[in-house]
Amino acid sequence: MKLDYDFSIKEVSEAYDGPVGILWEVLMGDHIHVGGENETQRLAEKLEISENTYIIDLCSALGGPARFLAQKYKARIVGVDITETMLKKAEQRSKEAGLTNLIEFRTGNVLDIPAKKNTFDIVWGQDAWCYVTSKSRLIQEAVRVCKSGGKIGFTDWIFGSIPITTQEEADFLFEFMIFPNMESIKGYKNLLDKNGCKILEVEDLQEDFKKHMHLYLDKVHALKETIEKEFGEDLYIIAEAGVNAWTKAADENKVSRGLWIAEKL
DSSP: OOOOOOOOHHHHHHHHHTHHHHHHHHHHOTTOSTTHHHHHHHHHHHTTOOTTOEEEEETOTTOHHHHHHHHHHOOEEEEEESOHHHHHHHHHHHHHTTOTTTEEEEEOOGGGOSSOTTOEEEEEEESOGGGOSOHHHHHHHHHHHEEEEEEEEEEEEEEOSSOOOOHHHHHHHHHHHTOSOOBOHHHHHHHHHHTTEEEEEEEEOHHHHHHHHHHHHHHHHHTHHHHHHHHOHHHHHHHHHHHHHHHHHHHTTSEEEEEEEEEEO
């Protein structure tokens, strides 16, 4: 079965420059990842973020996690993203929050991170690396910019424990999300191992993922009139069908979400 799709970074960026980015913010808030601020807090605690920890957030989107980390911990953060609209909003919101002394945003492709090697205490990512075409290259780059003894901590949408059963189902799931491919729990672990990292923690967040997908589906239904008014009836139909398909696939353990924390040796 084909599970690799020809979605380029340009297509993902164009989608998030438009109504797709706005829609996901409506559903998830400006953190734009499952669990919002609570999950950012959870990952920060696991990575032992503290004052002056130097973090790079790969695929930083609207900068919600960066602002949270700067406000709560006084950490220093560099956010990297390729989508112009997301970067402009992130910069403006960080300026309004008075956090420009702690947060910097850089335009860049995370397959060629705009940063020098051995720079950051923490390489951070939340539910966005599923959009990156080469997970192998991404992990190589994450390790390159991380200091020796630093940590790489991230969450991502992944394959579940049960295989997707038909090509039609796979096509709809991937095309709705514009995912070029996905990894698995074991796949990311192997990539970290292969690139000189010590695995500290791996967690399958399947049950939590199911719960949140149902919450997002309920929210789509509740916001039907708003979505149709702001974006049109066609987008509502697509959004409802797509979130419903992902919720069903999550319930069947075909798709999931995971967490990985590793130390660069």
